[in-house]
Structure formats: structure tokens, C-alpha cells
Amino acid sequence: MPLFLCTVSSSLLAEEMKQAGRIEEVVVTARKRAESIQETPVAVTALSGDNLRARGILGAEELSKSVPSLQINNSTTPQIFIRGIGQRAAFARFDPSVSVYLDGIFIPRPDGQLLDTIDVDSIQVLRGPQGTLFGKNNTGGALVFTLSKPGEDAAGYVEAALGNFNEQRLQAAVDVPVTDDFYTRFSLNSRRRDGFFKDATGSENQSIDRLSGIFQSRWIASDDITLDTFTFIGKIRENFPSYHCVIANEDALFVNGLGLLWPGDTDPNNPSAYVDNCNANSRESQKDLHTNQGDSQRQQKDQDEFLLGLTLDYQYSDDHSFKAIFGYRDATKMNPQTTADEGGPAEFLRADLLDDGLQESLTLELQFNGVLFESVDYSAGIFLQDEFKSERFNTANPLVGSEPINFLGLAGGQAGIDIEAITDLLGSVTGLVPGGTVPLVAAALPLATVQDFEIDGETLAVFTQATWHVTDDFEFTVGGRYTQETRDSYLVTRSADLEAVTSIISSADPRFVPIMPSMGAMAFLGRWSQDPLTIANNILHEQFPGDIRAPLSAPKIDTRGDTFKQFTPMASVAYIVPEQLLDGTLLNSAMAYATWSNGFKSGFQEPFGLDGLSAVKPEELENREIGIKIDALEQSLRVNLAAYSMTFKNMHLITVNVDSNNTLVVGSQNAGASLIEGAELEVMWFPNASTLVNLTYSNNNYRYEEFTDNDLKALALRGERITIDRSDEEFAVSPKETASLGIQYSLQTNIGVFIPRLDISYKSDIYLGLDRGAWLSAQEDPSTAYSKAYTLMDARLGWTDNNEEFNIAFYVKNLMDERYDIGAVSAGDSIGTFTKVLGDPRTYGIELRRTF
Template sequence: MNNNKLLALSLALSASAIPSYAQDDSGREEATSRRQIEEVIVTARKRSENIQETPVAVTAFSGDALREQGIMSTQELSKSVPSLQINDSTSPQIFIRGIGQRAHMARFDPSVSVYIDGIFIPRPDGQLLDTIDIESVQVLRGPQGTLFGKNNTGGALVFNLTKPGDTVGGFVEGLMGNYNEQSVRAAVDVPISDTLLSRVSVSSRRRDGFLQNLGSDSNQSIDRLSAIGQIRWEAADNLTVDGLAFYGKVREKYPSYHCELINDDALFVNGLGVLWAGDTDPSNPTAYRDNCAANNRKNLPDLTTNQGDSFRAVKAQDILLLGTTLEWQISENNTLKTIIGYRDATKFGPQSAADEGGPQPFLRALVLDDSIQESLTLEFQLNGSAFDGSVDYTAGFFWQDEYKSERFLTSNPLVGAESSTLIALAGGQSGLNLPNLGTLIPGGTVPLIAGILPLATLQDFDINGQTYAAFTQATWHITDNIEWTLGGRYTEEIRESDLVTRSADLGAMLSILNSIDPRFIPVVPDMGVAAYAGTWSEDPIQIANDALNSYFPGEIKTPLGAPQYDSRDSTFRQFTPMTSAAWIMPEQWFDDGLLSSAMVYGTWSFGFKSGFHEPSGIDGLTEVAPEELENREIGIKIDALERSLRMNIALYSMSFTNMQLITVNVDSANSLVVTSQNAGESTIDGGELEVLWLPSENMMLSFTYSNNNYKYDEFMDNDLAALALRGEFVPVDRSKEDFAVSPETSASFGAQYTIVTDYGLFTPRIDVSYKSEVYMGLDAGSWQVAQTNPELIYAEAYSLVDARLSWNDPMSDLRVSAYVKNLADKRYDIGAVGTAESLGTFTRALGDPRTFGIELRKEF
């Protein structure tokens, strides 16, 4: 066979030469010359449109493109999509243009919506899907406040599965790599009749953890099993029914992390003057610092952490997703679609949510037992055209019913203090009075052990929520080249929250401690204060905590008091309009010219994310109002050089109000609590660039770039030390801080070349991605540290290089690929938190080191 025929055969297999996909009206890929960029069809406006004629900032990938680049999970999309940042350390986080949800608790709605075959995935921990049997994925940037089933402020990720075919066929794919990685994927189409088609897909992926936690197992492992069953029934010429069943099982370990002390004056370091287990000299307490230093990245071997055996890194979850889509072609120009989705997910505990980062279990936050997530969604979409095709429209209704439950434990050890310190702390706490403590224990010569920090706060949280939304959008084609779009959505979110809180019974705790070791003599039961009949040199704090740990071997190390009940109901309503105008320049302008086509558009749109109820320690539930976002955007989409060069640009300015920001606060018992509140307003100005160039039939080059300038217009908080020590609310202006988690600049470059030989096609490929430094501070004190020691509070900028070499035999439908990811073995952070004001630490989770392996794919 000559080389030209071999290249032609390869085109039928490889729309993957470019990071997009081409489809004809039937949804199947077209084979066109690689010299000309294929037409990409997207559904960003709920109808099939050429991406270059769609006035939306959207990036699209086909399943072949994902495989060509070696993208095996949603998280890896952030390497190639501008303004997209996805972290999956101790919690999943998806950010677009700096907008995302930092915390993963059940009460938070995601800022970026994820859909699979039109079904909304409501929880962040279920959004990071493996790319099993994906036909296409679209990343829509900016608020999708009109057409998509659940309002959001950041954008949307839209996944579409490969649908059943009308002939028997499929593929088998296997992978083996370092860290004992093993992956098997397979799919098969089995037509049952001419009108009833089926497809079954399975995937198993396992990899050992690469991060060794001293005293425990290795963390950051992969262990996922999933299966998808699909049915397509062509009930009539104008009626199609698609059924979907997805089951996923996750049994892996998320990363443990490292610790670095960043503020000696933090409350838990020197600020409160308390002593910790291991402190035997009250004039020179070092245990808290030593605990962090024991897990400092600089003090440990490479890829090693030291969080001890109390760190709960298990990531265990079962997910069942069922869906049905009915598409009825009412007439030639009008279609009614009904989408029904049901999701049932269970997260198994205990899972560590946070601690101060050292091997000793000083400060812990755990998700206990099983967390239940159930949701049912229903959506109607009426799509069509009117007035002789001059108006395209979409109208519909969306409904969701969701139930979530979560059991959350914050747990702290007994600490110690001198009597003068304890009196000072008590003086700043409402309702506490220790006038006789100095008399009982003069001079502080007797060790005092106390539950100054809450020994345990156990919260059972149940949330019922309903969403009702009606939406419509219409595009008027004023001329063949000018269109105007107008749309709006009315949303009503109902939240019903029930919270049961149980706190430690300090009096009962002291009685138990005294019965175990009579040397601990109760002094002030209400504060859990006991005097120790001995000396500091005996380490009485460790003795007391060991006694409680032996008496309470479970996760809850103390008796609990009577439950406190709190319930709140709220309804949040919002109308989000949008309008856009687009001008598609006449084709005759570009005859035999440099440009092949061009479109200019402008958009004004709104986004909205529901409010919720926030637990605030013993104070119960508080209401957090919805977020609101206004987006102003202009863009240009250009094809040039006989459609071998594509360049898309978007420039935008967004105004963000009622931002739901995480702050560290105190409750009425003066206990530290991490809460969310509507603390800020901001402006985000940015730009995105995507370039794709096919300089020859065999070569592809791609480049993306994004820059987002984030600025708080308002961000008010309270001084934490004043609250904790004196009970005073002192306002702090945090508007000068950088945005957290999302980098200002990201970029990527990809190059691929196909070498045609008598032995098949050889395709080397290289991908380089870059992320700028990221501010990771959580509290006001972190920003103060950043001004003098930015390396202590920023995740460093990094570049990753991935390389692949594929061999493809079009005659046998066989493909073999060797790959290396993170070729330079770069150390970089995928998650970090700086809490300089309270914990005084900077904790960081590492991303994957160099991984490599070989893949084999056989189609039949």
C-alpha cells in the first residue's frame, strides 16, 4: 500500500489530530483533509451549531482528541483549556475565570456545573469523571444563566457519551504504567433489532499511591471501577428514546500533605499561650512547632509525608446514575426533548477534611459515617425555528429535588496552660468567670489541663432542596450575517436544613479523666479545667490525652452533651437575563484572501448561585445569600489560511456581588469556626486566546493563553485575635488580597506530527502546560505574611511537559502508544491552604510526579 492511501485510511480514524471534533447531521465524524480544520459542532445554545458561528466562549474536544492527548480524567482538561483550573487534592475544585467553590461540604452548590448527556451532576465530588466512552466534551466559560438546568456563576462542562451504533463493534483498551498502574477499558455495540440498539462500556483503573505517609500506607492512589449501559430505541421516525445507567465505585486515597509554619504569632502557636502534648517546659513551648516541622517537605525524603496514622485519607464512594431522554420531532422545525435523571451517591467515612498538618492529631476535622446524596431532575426543552427560519428559539422548564446528609466532626485535644494564661483567656469569653483560679493555684506552679479548644463538636446535617426554573432564549437572524439573541431565566431555590449539634460534656470528661488517673483534679468543670498533681516535666497533657484515647477508642474522644436542634427554611429567587449580538462577516469578503471566515460578537449575561444555610458552631444555622455575577464580553472567531489556521479571542469584564467566601470566625462560645458568608464584591477582567494551526497535512500546532485580573472591590472580615482573646468585633478590610486557588495566567502548547510509513503511522506528540503562581491564603493574616514572605503563602508557578509516541495501523484498527507525563518530574502543588492567623501553618498537597506507561487499543 502506498503512503497516500495509508494516510487517507488514517483520516477515518483520526479526527484526533486536532483538539476538536467534526460531526455531520447524524452525529458521526467526517473525514476531511488535515490541511483544513474540520467543522466543529457544539451545543452551547441547546442546538447544533458550528463553533465558529456560536457567540459563546467554548472549547470542544472529541473522544479521539482526548485519547490523542492522553487525557484520562476531567482534571487533565485544565492543561489545555484557557481559564480552567481543576484541583483534586483533599476535595475536588473546578474554577473557570477565577470562579469556583473552594470547600466541598454538602451545603455548597458548585460554581461550575457539570452535565453528562444533559443530566446535571449536583455535587462537586461526583463531577470529576474519568473520560470513559466520551464522544465529546465542551467547556463553556462564563456564566450560563439562561439555558442550562442549574444556574452557575463560573461556567459549565458538558459531556456527551458515545451512543449505540447499528452494527456490532467496539473497542478494547489496556494500559500499564509505573506505580503499578493498570487500566482496562472496553465498549461494545449490540443491536437488538433495527430500532433497538444497545452499548455497554466498562472501565477499571488502578494505581498505587506514590506519596508515602510515615506510619501509614501510601496515599494518592487510584482505584476506580465504572460501567455504563445505554439503550437507544427509535420508537418512530420522529421519536427517539435514550436510556442510560452508570455505576461508579471509588476506593482510593487522596493525598496527605506537608506542613510549614508561617506565623509564630498565630493563635494556636503563641497567640493563645496554650501548651500542647509534648510541652514539658511552660516557659519554652515547642510541641506545636515541632509537630509541623516533622512534616515539613524540606525535612523529609522526596514524595514522603508524615501525618501519622490518625490521618484519614480514604476516598470511598459509590455512585448510581440513571437517565432517560425522549426526543420528539414535533415538526420539521420543532423538537421537544425531555430529560429525566436520578443520582444516588454514598460517600463512606471517616475522611479527614482538615488539620494543622503534622503527625500528631492536634486539630482534626472529619467527615464521619456515610454521607448520602440523592437527586432527581426533570427538564423539558422545546427547540425550533419560526418565522420562516428567521428566529431560532429554545424554551423549557427545569426541576430538581435533592437530599443530602453529612456528619461532621471537629476534634481537638486537651491543652495546658498556666493559671495566669487561663484567667486571661476566660476574661475574653462571654459567660465564663474564674475569679478564684489564681487563689486555688497561686503563681501557676501547678499544671492545668483544659478543654479550652472544643474537644469535640459533632454535627448531623440534613438538607432538602428543590429547584424550579423556567427559561427561554431566542435568536433573530436579522440578515444572513447579523443575529441578535435575547434570553432569560427565572429560578426559585428552596432550602430546608436541619442541624443536630452535640458538643463535648466537659464536666463528664473531667469525671472520667479523674477516675482513670486521680492525679487530674477537676477545678472548673464548665471549662474542663483540671489541675495535675505533678510537674510539667511529666508531660501531663500527653498523659491526659492518652487516657481519653484509651477510654474512647473511636474518632470521638470525649463524652457528648445533649443535642441541640436547629432548622431553617429559605427560598431564593432570581431572574437572570442575557443578550448578545453577532456579526458573521460575508464569505465573499475573503475570496482568495488571508482570512477564510470571521465572526465578532458581544454578550451581556448574568449568573446566579443559590444561597444556603451555614452551620456556625453552637450558634446553629445562619443564612448565606446567593451569589450574583454580571458578565460583559466581546469576542472574535477567525479561520484563515484556507481554514488551516483558527484563532478565537474572548475579552471580558465581570462584576461579582455577594461572594460566598470562606472566613475563620468564632461562635458565641468563642470557639473557632470556619464559615462562609457574603463577604465580598469583586471585578474580574480577562482575556483568552485559542490558536490551532495545521501547517501541513501531517502536522498540528496548538496554543492557548488566558489572563485573569482579579480585584476585590469589597471584602470585610473580623480580626480573629480580637474575637478569640477579647470577644471584640474589630472589622478588617481584606480587599487588597489576591484571589485564591485560581492562577492569573495559564498557557499551553501542543505539537503533533504524523509520519507515514509502510509499517503504519507514527505520531510523536508533545504538550506543555503552564500555570502561574496562586495565592492560597484563607484568613487575613495570610495576606500579611504574603507581603514579606510570598513563598510561604503562594503555590509556585510551574510548567508540565507531557510526551507521547503512537503507532497506528489503520488496516487492523490497532493503536499502540507510549507516554510520559510530567517528563521533567516537576514537584508542584495541586492544593494548599494558608491559615496564618489561626493555625499558623501552610499545608500543601503534591501533584503527580513523572508517570509513564504503554497503551494498546484495538477497535473491532
């Protein structure tokens, strides 16, 4: 995974505005050599630091407003998708499908990828698989952040901002040259904002509280050797977004599908506690920007991160160079933190990360770059990574209830259960209750499952790529990468001791009579109207008041090691139209290219209920792409177009299944094959010297060619595996269409330059379903699994003095105060709810920047 750096001409936007409406050249090193973006046969968007400030982009998630085919959600789980390819969950076992790099250092975990644009010189977004030059986890593409480097002269800036929701922001950087050949740079970023979601518990969610600092150094050891280092220290102390709840499917297993009763249900003929719980946190029942998630929610996002990078450049001859890139990352996620529940305020379904999650990685890359035979540019190298991850996960559900006939159906689906003996016992107990019926209480859902999970991963890759300039106008590129990843996992699982649970409850209240201790099943010698489920759960919670609310059985230890290997080749051709052929036309330059490339994301192991560790196959992606890049109208118009067709094998998907004990488990599986076809357009136009127009559009069509799953209801009730076809479903998380329009005007006056700007972005509706039940429900009512299409408007008015030393800007984001969803998930087969997360409402403020 070579870590190439993206470089964009400094002060790009200011220079563009000065050049009488001519687009300045943007230089990137996407193929490890400096070349014009218009002569690079890659679908890439490059934004300079000045361009980011002009658009008011403060973090990676805002890039999706203006970059085609890019979707970034930062809701309860950070998600980055390019062309419909990404990773939906952020557990330690899941690798991202879009890689992020900071100054050449690979950021391996999703929760560390959504970087703020602190002291950033440029960001480059590469779309499509980068399986040769990047390699690791790039089936979707890559985001490359490049920091502003230390300068040889003392200089710097201070930027401060105030906004609504008590936003306070401070950024500063200073260059401190130590000697004529050793320079340093210090930068600081502090950003705080109150949460705009008011929860019934009193918490304010979707807050921002980030503090980070960067120290850089550059040592020019000689004319041929340069050593760059950076140290990044970051701290996050904020709250995740709140969400609302919608019943996605009333026939889901936990709603009406299993005939379960929940704490609070007192009438078996009309159980309503589960639905009422969801509705208590619906948008219709709450005031605007208010939620009711309950005391069990753990919204804190507390994370410390340390990054160290070192890059050695050695130009050992006129035509050949060597680069060594060393990176180290250490991150700690402080917990507990709620990762999922059914969406209401009651403590029904809980999934919590407990204790601290540790992440540590070490990377080393050696690159060799140069020119052979005066016409062949080459890059080759070796990449090594060692990574360790750990997390502690707790899944907890309450004791639930059932009528005898329904309980027999549930017990019948469990392996090794003597139904005849249970029937006889129920008959004898029922006779003790007037009326001939008896409420049953049981751990029909996992009462508590605590898993300590550790993963060691090692990656070795070798790569090479060469471009032969056949003529001055025609080039041919081939490359390949061999990757070998080894995963060793260690899992300790402790489940609730249901016999002990039965003993505790029956001893505390003799009305509870054990029926089947292995299922925690008890008969209640009383009436449903007495709410026996609440009584039983309260007894248990009084005995175990912490996060793990049940006694645990002996630990079960599982270990597994797997090695995943893949070779990912690529080939491309590019033709640059000779200048003499463009004379007398409206075109100033034109290039056409065609690319065939491949991507690979390693398989992994994951906990699968009581079955321990299971392996998921690697993802494989084959991309066929053509593109055109044009500058026209005396370089006042730039049009870049790409069209592609990608074949995706073994896509990693989150699904709900059952283990061998017929216990529901959220896990992963591979979709057999799928197809992604689409096109992207980027336009930059200066209609005159003072006006800049940016336009982007993308259209992606996603289709499963092969995707089979198991019928969850048949598995849960009868232990019967019935295969269902899910190939007609849409891809989740990614919109089919995105578009953006930016208009900026520069007004020169005697007191400085006024720059008003308006940005409009559009996303089509997005499918957020998890399973077959969500898809079927959405065909009847899209609101049960889709987020609606939305359009956002951002406005900005900036002023710069004539010396370009002082800037003031007034900004408004989400000008029309649109309500739009940025996540989360609809599960129609199992929990039957759709949890929906709103994006930021209208925000506004003032920024001041002083350079020196």
C-alpha cells in the same frame, strides 16, 4: 437548567490530519441547535474523544492543562474553577460554581464531578456564566460530557494500558444492535494505580482504584421520536493525596498567639510541640514523595455512585421539537474520612466525616425548541430538581494547657465567666504547689463537636431564549431564566460534656484539680516537666477510644428553611463577516460578538458552632464579554479570542470566625463585591498537512472591590468585633496566567502512521491562603501561602496501522518529573499552618487499542 448536549464531529483529529492541513468543522449545540463552533457566540472549547486520546487525557482534571482559564484540582477536595470562580470545599452544604453534565444529566455534588473520560464522544467547556440556558450553579461556567452513542452496526473497541506505579487500565465498549430500530451499547472502565506517596504509617496515598460500567440504549420509535437511556454504575476505592506542613504564621492563635501549650510541651517558657509537629511533616524533614501524617489520618476515598438518564426527543413538526430529560443520581460516600487537620502527625486538630454520607437527586427538564417566522430560533423550558444530602461531621481537639495569666485572658473572652472567682480559686490552688505556679489544663478549644446534618433542596426554573437572524450576517439574542430554590436543613449538634470530662480525669488522677468544669479546666498539682497534657489526654482516650474521644452532652436540634429567588437575563449580538468581503484576503471566515449575561448560585444554610444554622446569601455574577473567531490561510489557521469583565456580588468564601460562645468555627461568608477582568486565546494551526499546533493562553485579573472580615485575634481573646479590610487580597486557587502548547506530527509509512506529540502547559503561581494572616505572611514570604509557578511536559508516540484498527502508544506525563502543588490551604490567623499537596510525579506506560 436546560441540559444541552455537546456534539463534536466524530474522529475529528484523524479527519483534520487527512484533509491536507485544513481544519474540519466542529459542530456544537450550545444553543440547542446544531451550528459551527465558529458561528457560536460563546467562549467554548470542544474536544472530541479522539482528541482526548491523542493528548492522553484520562480524567476531567487533566483538561486544565489545555483549556484556558480552567483550573481543576483533585487533591484532598475536588475543585473546579473557571475564570477564578469555583467552590473550594466539598461539604454537603456547598454547591459547585461550575456545573458538570453527563449526557444532559446535572451532577450536583463536587465529589461526583471529576469524571473519567470513559467512552466519551466529546467534552465541551463553556466559560463564563450560563445563567439562562444552564441556570443552576453556573457562575463560572459548565463542563458537558457526551457519551458515544449506540450504533446500528455491531462494533466496539478494547483498550489496555500498563504503566509505572503498577498502573493497570482496561477500557472496552461494544455496540449490540437488537433490532433495526433498537440499539444498545455496553462499556467498561477499570483503572488502578498504587499510591506514589509513602506515609510513615505504611499507607500509600494518592492511589487510583476505579471501576465503572455504562449501559446505553437507543430506540428509534419512529421518524420523529427517539428515546435514549443510560445507566452508570461506579465504584471508587482509593486513597486521597498526602500533604506536607509549613508554619505559615508563628503569631497565629494556635502557635504563639494564645500562649497555649500542647501535649508534649514540658517547658512553658519554650513551648514547641505544635511547631515541632508541623516540622515533622515538612518536605525538608521527609524524603522525596514521603510524608508523616500520623495514625489519625483517614485517607480512604470510598464512594459508590449510580446514575440513570433518559432523554426523549420528539420532532412534532418540521420547525418544532420537544425534549424531555429525566435524571436520577444516588451516591454514598463511605467514611470515616479526614477532611482537615493542622498538618502534622500528632492528633492535635482533627476534622472527620463519620459514617456514610448520602446524596440523592432527581431532575426533570422539559425543552421546546424550534423556529418562528423563519428567522427566529427559540428554546424554552422548565427545570425541576429534588435533592437530599446528609453527612456526619466531627471536630475534635485535644485538651491544651496554659499558664494562669494566659488562662485568665482566654476565660475573659468567654461569655458569662466570673473572672474574679477564677482568680481567687487559682490563687488558692497555686499556694499548694511549691514555687507558686501551677500548670493549667483546659478544653480551651472545642474538645468534640459532632453534627448530623441533613439538607432537602427543591429547585424550580423556567427559561427562554430566542435568536433573531436580522440578516444572513447579523443576529440578536435575548433570554432569561427565573430560578427559585428552597433549602430546608436539619441539624443535630452534640458537644463534649466538659463537666463529665473534668470528673473523669480528676477521678483517674487526683493531681488534676477542677478549676472551672464548664471549660474543662483543671489545675495540675505537679510540674510542666511531667507533661500533664499528655497524661490528661491519654486518660480521656482510654475511656473513649473511638473517633469521638469525649463524652457528649444532650443534643441540640436546629431547623431552618429559606427560599432564594433570582432572574438571570442575557443578551448578545453577533456579526458574521460576509464571504464576499473576505475574498482576496487571508481570512476564510470571521465572526465578532458581544454578550451580556448573568449567573446565580443559590444561598444555603450551614452549621455555625453552637449558634446552630446560619444563612449565606446567593452569589450573583454579571458578565460583559466580546469575542472574535477567525479561520484563515485556507482554513489551516484558527484563532479565537475572548475578553471579559465580570462583576461578582456576594462571592461565597470559606473563612474562620467565632460563634457566640467565642469558639472558633470554619464557616462561610459573602465577599461584598469583586471584579474579574481577563482575556483568552485559542489557536489551532496546520503549518503543513502533517503538523498540528495547538496554543492557548489566558490572563485573569481578580480584584475585590469590597471584602470585610473580623479580626480573629480580637474575637478570640476579647470577644471584640473589629472590622478589617481584606479587599487588597488575591483570589485563591486560580492562577492569573495559564498557557499551553501542543505540537503533533503525522508520519505516513508503508506500515502505518507514526504520530509523535509533545504538550507543554504552564500555570503561574497560585494563592492558597484562607484568611488575613495568611495574606500578610505571604507578603513577607510567599512560600507560606503560594504554590510556585510550574511548567509540565507530556510526550507521546503513537502508531496506527493503515486500516486504523490497531493502535499502540508510549506515553510519559510530567516528563521532567516536576514537583508542583495542586492544593491545599494556608490558615495564618488560626491554626497557622500551610498544608501543601503535590501533583503527580513522572508517570509512563504503554497503551494498546483494538477496534472492531
